[in-house]
Amino acid sequence: MDDIVTDNLTKSYASGWPGRPPFVALHGLSLTVRRGEIFGFLGPNGAGKTTTIGKLPSRFSAGGSKVLLAAADTFRAAAAEQLEEWGRRSNVDVVRHKEGADPSAVVFDACKAAVARGVDILIVDTAG
Numbered sequence: 001m002d003d004i005v006t007d008n009l010t011k012s013y014a015s016g017w018p019g020r021p022p023f024v025a026l027h028g029l030s031l032t033v034r035r036g037e038i039f040g041f042l043g044p045n046g047a048g049k050t051t052t053i054g055k056l057p058s059r060f061s062a063g064g065s066k067v068l069l070a071a072a073d074t075f076r077a078a079a080a081e082q083l084e085e086w087g088r089r090s091n092v093d094v095v096r097h098k099e100g101a102d103p104s105a106v107v108f109d110a111c112k113a114a115v116a117r118g119v120d121i122l123i124v125d126t127a128g
Contacts, residue, residue, distance in 0.1 A: 033060075033121060045128075050079060053125045054086025061090060065120040070110030071096035072103040073127040083125050093117075103127065 033039070041049045050073070057067040069087050071080035071094055080096040087094040095110040107124055114122040 050082055050125050051086070053123055054083055054090075056123060057087070057090040057092040057121075060121050061092065066118060067092045067121045067123065068110065068114050068117065068119040069094040070106055070122060070124040072106040072110070072124050074099055074101045074103050074106065075127045079125070079127075 041053060043049050053069070057069060060067050067090070069083055069092055071083045073079035073083075074097060077099070080094070080099065084094045084096065086092075093113075095106060095113050097106050097109075103126060110122055110124060113119075
């Protein structure tokens, strides 16, 4: 498998201003991931990075890809639990360590696990 494609990604936010409608941050985005590519999710606290990361495995799995999640945000309370819930919903394993652990150790272990398990896509959730 060379390319993994997901189409029509949409992300909307409710308006924080009275009388203003919600706004759409992404609409109809297509994402193609080629073997060996690395991409990141950036955004301020509370923007929905972990939620977005958590929703991607079901899309990729539906296309036949084997996915693994890594909970490397070891600083935010309940971040790993949130990602584990998304993994459960998508039937995808999550590599995690205890809260406060070294995030690079989580990523290292996840990379080793991904290779050992023949994973197509490793998605790492980090702090910030």
